[in-house]
Amino acid sequence: MVDKGLTLKGLTIKDLTMRTSAHLRIGDQPWVKWSLITLALSLVTLLLLVPLFAIFAQAFSGGLESYIANVTDRFTLHAIGLTLFVAALTVPINLVFGVFLAWLVTRFEFPGRKLLITLIDIPFAVSPVVAGLLYLLLYGSNGWIGSRLMDHDIQLMFSWPGILMVTVFVTCPFVARELIPLMQQQGKEEEEAGVTLGASGWQLFRRITLPNIQWALIYGVVLTNARAVGEFGAVSVVSGNIRGETNTLPLHVELLYQDYNVVGAFASSSLLAGIALLTLFVKSFVEWRQARQRQALNEEEI
Amino acid sequence: MSIRVENVSKRFGKFQALEPLSLEIPDGQLVGLLGPSGSGKTTLLRIIAGLESADTGRILFHGDDVTGVHVRDRRVGFVFQHYALFRHMTVAENIAFGLEVMPKGQRPNAKEIKKRVHDLLEMVQLGQLANRYPAQLSGGQKQRVALARALAMQPQVLLLDEPFGALDAKVRKDLRRWLRNLHDELHFTSVFVTHDQEEALELSDQVVVMSAGKIEQVDTPQTLYAQPDSRFVLGFLGHINVLQGDVNQGRLSQGNAWITLNDHPNAKQVECYFRPHEVKLQTQPSPTAHLPLKVSAVSLIGAEVRVELEADGWSSPEPWEVGISHAEYNAWQPMRGDRCYAVPEVGHLFSSDKTEPELIQWSQAQQRPVSTARSSVVSLFASA
Numbered sequence: 001m002v003d004k005g006l007t008l009k010g011l012t013i014k015d016l017t018m019r020t021s022a023h024l025r026i027g028d029q030p031w032v033k034w035s036l037i038t039l040a041l042s043l044v045t046l047l048l049l050v051p052l053f054a055i056f057a058q059a060f061s062g063g064l065e066s067y068i069a070n071v072t073d074r075f076t077l078h079a080i081g082l083t084l085f086v087a088a089l090t091v092p093i094n095l096v097f098g099v100f101l102a103w104l105v106t107r108f109e110f111p112g113r114k115l116l117i118t119l120i121d122i123p124f125a126v127s128p129v130v131a132g133l134l135y136l137l138l139y140g141s142n143g144w145i146g147s148r149l150m151d152h153d154i155q156l157m158f159s160w161p162g163i164l165m166v167t168v169f170v171t172c173p174f175v176a177r178e179l180i181p182l183m184q185q186q187g188k189e190e191e192e193a194g195v196t197l198g199a200s201g202w203q204l205f206r207r208i209t210l211p212n213i214q215w216a217l218i219y220g221v222v223l224t225n226a227r228a229v230g231e232f233g234a235v236s237v238v239s240g241n242i243r244g245e246t247n248t249l250p251l252h253v254e255l256l257y258q259d260y261n262v263v264g265a266f267a268s269s270s271l272l273a274g275i276a277l278l279t280l281f282v283k284s285f286v287e288w289r290q291a292r293q294r295q296a297l298n299e300e301e302i
Numbered sequence: 303m304s305i306r307v308e309n310v311s312k313r314f315g316k317f318q319a320l321e322p323l324s325l326e327i328p329d330g331q332l333v334g335l336l337g338p339s340g341s342g343k344t345t346l347l348r349i350i351a352g353l354e355s356a357d358t359g360r361i362l363f364h365g366d367d368v369t370g371v372h373v374r375d376r377r378v379g380f381v382f383q384h385y386a387l388f389r390h391m392t393v394a395e396n397i398a399f400g401l402e403v404m405p406k407g408q409r410p411n412a413k414e415i416k417k418r419v420h421d422l423l424e425m426v427q428l429g430q431l432a433n434r435y436p437a438q439l440s441g442g443q444k445q446r447v448a449l450a451r452a453l454a455m456q457p458q459v460l461l462l463d464e465p466f467g468a469l470d471a472k473v474r475k476d477l478r479r480w481l482r483n484l485h486d487e488l489h490f491t492s493v494f495v496t497h498d499q500e501e502a503l504e505l506s507d508q509v510v511v512m513s514a515g516k517i518e519q520v521d522t523p524q525t526l527y528a529q530p531d532s533r534f535v536l537g538f539l540g541h542i543n544v545l546q547g548d549v550n551q552g553r554l555s556q557g558n559a560w561i562t563l564n565d566h567p568n569a570k571q572v573e574c575y576f577r578p579h580e581v582k583l584q585t586q587p588s589p590t591a592h593l594p595l596k597v598s599a600v601s602l603i604g605a606e607v608r609v610e611l612e613a614d615g616w617s618s619p620e621p622w623e624v625g626i627s628h629a630e631y632n633a634w635q636p637m638r639g640d641r642c643y644a645v646p647e648v649g650h651l652f653s654s655d656k657t658e659p660e661l662i663q664w665s666q667a668q669q670r671p672v673s674t675a676r677s678s679v680v681s682l683f684a685s686a
Contacts, residue, residue, distance in 0.1 A: 189386035192353055193448075195373050196380040197400035197455060207403070211390040296389075296437055 055273050058266035070267035078244050079252035080271065082160065086248065087228040090167045094224050098175025099217070103209075106183040107191070117180065120173050132166050132237030139165070158240035163248065166234035171227045175220035182216045215293055219286045226279040230272060303364045303458035303491055304329045305350060310359035312345055319345045321515045322358060327493060327508075329364075332485050334502035335495045337512035338538070343495045344463055346512070350493065351461050352376045363459065379452030379490075383464040385444040387436040393447050394419050394432040400455045422450040425484075442473040449481075453488075460485075462494035466501065478505055499539050503527065511535050529661075533652055536575055536659065543576040543622040543644070545593065554651075557616030561591045561646065563662065575650040575659070578625045582645045583609065583634075590664045593644040595622060597636045607631040614641060 060067050070076065105117050123131065139146040139156045149156065156162045194208045210217075232250040239246040247255065249272055256265035305327040312320040320342045327333050335343040348354040350361060352373035360369045368376055388396050401415045410418065423429045426446040436444060445465060452460060465481070466474040482505055485492055496502050502509045503523040511518040511526065511534070519531040530536040547556030549569045554561050561574065587594070595611035598621060606625040613622070624644065626634070636642070650659035 189382050189384060190388055193380070193382060193386040193388070193451075194399070194403075196351060196353070196376075196378060197403065197451070198374045198377070199399070199403040200374065203403045207399070208388055 052273060055266055055269050058263065059270040061266075062263045066263060067267050067270075070261075070264045071271065073264070075244050075247065076252060076264070076268055079247045079249045079268070082163070082247065083229055083249040086160065086164050086167050087225055089164055090171055090228040091221055091225050093168050094172050094175050095217070095221055097172060098179060098220060101176045102179035102183055106180060107188050120176050120180075123170050123173055128166075128170050128231065128233035129237060131169055132234035135162065135166050135169070135234070136238055157238050158242070159246060162238040163235050163246065166238050167228050167231055170231055170234050171224045174223040174227065175217065178216045178220035178223075179213055182213055186212055215286055215290045219283065219290065222279055222282050222286060226276065229275050305459060305491060305493070306360075306362040306365075307346070307350065308360045308362065310346070310349055310356040310361065312342075312349060312354065312357050318515055320349075320356075323515075323517050324359075325510060325517065325520065327491060329491055330489050331507040332482070332492045332494070332505060334506035334509045335493060335512060336497070336499060336502040336509050336538070337518075338497060340514075341512040342515040343497075343510075343512050347461050347463055347493060347495050350459075351378050351380050353380070377455060377457055377459075379455060379457035379460040381445070381448050381452050381460070381462040381465050383467050385436070385448045387444055387447055387451070389436050392433050392435055393428065393439070394423070396436070396447055397422050397451045397454050400451065418454060422454055425453075426450045440473075441469050442477060445469065445477060449484075458490050460490050460492040462492065464495050464497070466498075467496070474501075481505070503539070511538060513538070530650070531658055533573075533575070533659075536650055541578055541623045543578065543581060543624070544618055544620065545574045545576075546619070547572060557613075559593045559613065559616040561593070561649070562589075562664075563651070566651075569653055571654045573652045574646075574662070575652070576644075576646045576648070578608070578623045579606075580646060580648040581622075581624045582647065583624055583626060583636075583642045584645055585642055587643040588645045591643070591645050593646075595642055595644055597638055597640045597642065599638065600631075600636055602628075602631070609636060611642075611644070 059070075062070075101116075101120065105113055136157055137143050139149070139162065141147065141150050141155070141157070143157075146156065156165065190208050190212070191204050194204045199207065230250060231248075232254075235248055236251055236254075239248065239251060241247060241251055241255065243252075243255065249268060253265050253268045253272070256268060305325075307323065307325040307327075309322045309324055310320060311318075311322040323346075325346075335346060337343045345354060349356045352361075352368070352371065356369070360367055362368065363376070388399065391399070397419045398415050401410060401418060404410075409415075419432075420429070423432055426449060428443060428446055428450070431439065431443065436447070439447065449465075462481075466477055469477065478501060494505070503526070506523060508520060509523055509526050510520045513534050519526060519535045521529075526535065527539055530539065536542055545554065545556065545559060545561065547554050547559070549563060549566050549572050551568070552563055552566055554563050554566075554572055554574055583595075594614040594616075596614045597609060598612045599610040601608040601610070606627055607630075609624050609626060611622040611624065612618075622644065645664075647664060649662040649664075651662050652659050
C-alpha cells in the first residue's frame with residue numbers, strides 16, 4: 001500500500017529511502033575522516049604533547065643528578081613548601097565556603113539570591129592580575145584597610161597571608177559552581193524527610209547531604225587545588241617575589257628563567273606539570289564516578 | 303493525638319497562600335484535605351508538620367502549643383509526594399534512619415533497631431527488598447518504604463502529602479485500601495492532602511474542602527456529598543449541570559429552557575445545579591421542566607452510561623452530563639445529535655444574595671422515563 005499509494009511531491013517513499021541510502025553523509029568518505037583525524041592529532045601533538053614532553057626533556061637535559069640538585073635547591077624547596085602550604089590552606093577554606101554558599105542558595109529563598117549566584121562568578125570574570133592589584137590597593141601599607149592594619153603591625157601584602165588571600169579569591173567559585181547545579185537538581189525533600197525523622201543539622205549534612213554531593217565536592221576540590229598550585233598572576237602582584245620567603249613555585253620558575261637557569265626553571269616546571277598530570281588523573285576518575293551517579297539518578301527518574 | 307489549627311495564615315511574597323483559618327482534627331481520625339492545586343492544602347499540611355512556619359496563629363497537638371517547636375521535635379510522621387527516600391541508603395537503612403539519629407539516651411540498641419526495621423518491612427510487605435536501593439523499586443514500593451520510614455518513629459500524627467498522586471490507578475487503589483486498614487489498626491491521627499475527590503471521599507472520616515487559601519466546608523463524606531455548603535464544594539465533588547437564568551412567576555427560565563419553582567420570589571441571576579444522577583432524560587418535556595438537549599457524546603465505560611449533552615436553544619457554561627443505566631441505554635440507544643429533554647428530580651438553587659444552596663425537589667409522579675422510542679422493549683422497560 002505504501003509502495004503504490006503514498007507519494008510525496010511526486011516521489012514514492014521507496015524512492016526517498018533509496019536516495020538517502022545511496023548518498024553518503026559528509027564525513028563518511030574515508031579521506032575526510034582521515035584528514036580530520038590527522039589534523040586533530042597533529043594539533044594535539046604540537047600544542048599539548050610536545051611542550052609537555054619538552055618540559056621533562058629540558059628538566060633532565062643535565063642528567064638525573066643535576067635534576068635532583070635543582071629540585072633540592074634551598075630556594076626551590078622553599079617555593080615548593082610555600083606553594084603546598086598555600087594550597088593546603090586554600091582548599092579547606094574554599095571547601096567550607098563553597099559548601100555553605102551552595103547550601104545557602106539552593107536551600108533557602110531570600111531577596112538577592114539570584115544576585116548572589118551571579119556574584120560567585122566574579123573571580124572567574126576578573127583577570128587575576130586585576131584581582132591582585134585590587135588586594136594590593138586595599139590591603140597594602142598605603143591601602144584603605146592595610147594602613148589601619150599597619151598601625152597594629154599587621155602586614156598582609158608581600159607575605160604569605162597576602163598570597164593566601166588572593167589564591168582564595170581566585171579559586172573560590174570552583175566548589176560552589178560544582179555543587180549548586182547538583183543540589184538544585186536533587187532538591188531539598190530528602191533533607192526535609194531527614195529533619196522530620198528527628199535528625200540534627202549536623203546529622204543531616206553528614207548522613208544525607210554529603211553522601212549525595214561527595215563526588216561533585218571532590219571534583220571541586222581537585223579543580224581548586226590545581227588552580228591554587230598554579231596561580232601566577234594575582235600572586236605575582238602581591239607576593240613581592242622575595243626569594244626564599246614569598247616565592248611560590250610558578251613565580252620561582254619565572255625567576256630561575258630570568259636568571260638564565262633554564263634547566264633549573266624546567267626542573268621546577270616539571271614538578272608543576274607532575275601535579276597537573278596527577279590532577280587530571282584524579283579528575284577523570286571523579287568524572288567517571290559522577291557519570292555513573294547521574295546515570296543512576298536518571299534511571300530513578302524514569 | 304488531636305490537632306488544632308487556630309487562626310493560621312501564610313503569605314509567600316505577594317501570594318496569600320492561606321487566609322486565617324481554624325480547624326479541629328479529633329484524635330484517631332483520618333482527615334483528607336481536598337482542593338484544587340493552589341488552594342493551600344499542602345501549605346497547611348507543611349505548617350502542621352512544622353516544615354513551614356505560619357505568619358499568624360497557633361498549632362496545638364493534644365492541647366499543647368507546638369507553634370514554636372522545631373520540626374525535628376514535633377515527632378510527626380511525614381510522607382512526601384515524591385517519596386523523598388534517601389537514595390544512597392538501602393530500604394532497611396532508610397527505615398532505620400529515624401531510630402539511628404535519636405539522641406544516645408533514647409536510641410534503641412542495634413539489635414532492637416534491626417528487629418523494628420524487620421517488623422516494619424513485614425508490615426509493608428517488603429521483607430524481601432530490605433537490601434535494595436530506592437532506584438531499584440517501583441513507585442508503589444517506594445511509597446510503602448516511605449510510610450514504613452515515617453512509622454518507625456511511632457508517631458502519633460501521620461501527615462501525607464498527595465501520597466498516591468504519582469502512582470497509577472490500580473496501585474493507588476490497593477495502597478488506599480492498605481492505608482485505611484493500617485490506620486484502623488494503629489490508630490494514629492492522619493491528615494492527607496489530595497486533589498482527587500474520589501480518594502478523599504473514600505478514605506476520610508472527615509473531608510476538609512479548601513479553595514484559594516480558605517476552608518470551604520468540613521464534614522463527613524456523606525454530608526459533604528448530600529449537603530454541600532457552597533457552589534465551590536458542589537462543583538468540586540463531581541460534575542454538575544447548570545441552568546442559569548431569571549426567576550419570574552415561579553419559573554426559572556433562560557432562552558427556551560425553564561423549570562418550575564413553586565412560590566419562589568422573582569429574582570435575577572439565579573443558578574440551579576443538578577448532579578448527573580439527579581436528572582432523567584426523556585423524549586418529551588415534563589410539566590415541571592422544559593430543558594431541551596442534544597446528545598453530543600456517549601461513554602459506555604463504567605457502572606453507568608455517561609451521556610454528554612449540549613443545550614439546545616439556550617446556553618450552559620459547560621456541557622451537561624447525565625448518567626443512565628445500561629438497561630436504559632439499551633432501550634433508548636441514544637446517538638449523537640438525538641434530541642431529548644432533561645427532567646430533574648433534585649436541584650440545588652443558588653440565588654445571588656445567598657452562598658448556601660436551597661434544595662429543591664420535584665414530585666416523581668409527573669415524570670415518565672425515556673420511553674416513547676424505538677422498540678417494543680422500551681415499553682416493557684418503562685412499565686418495570
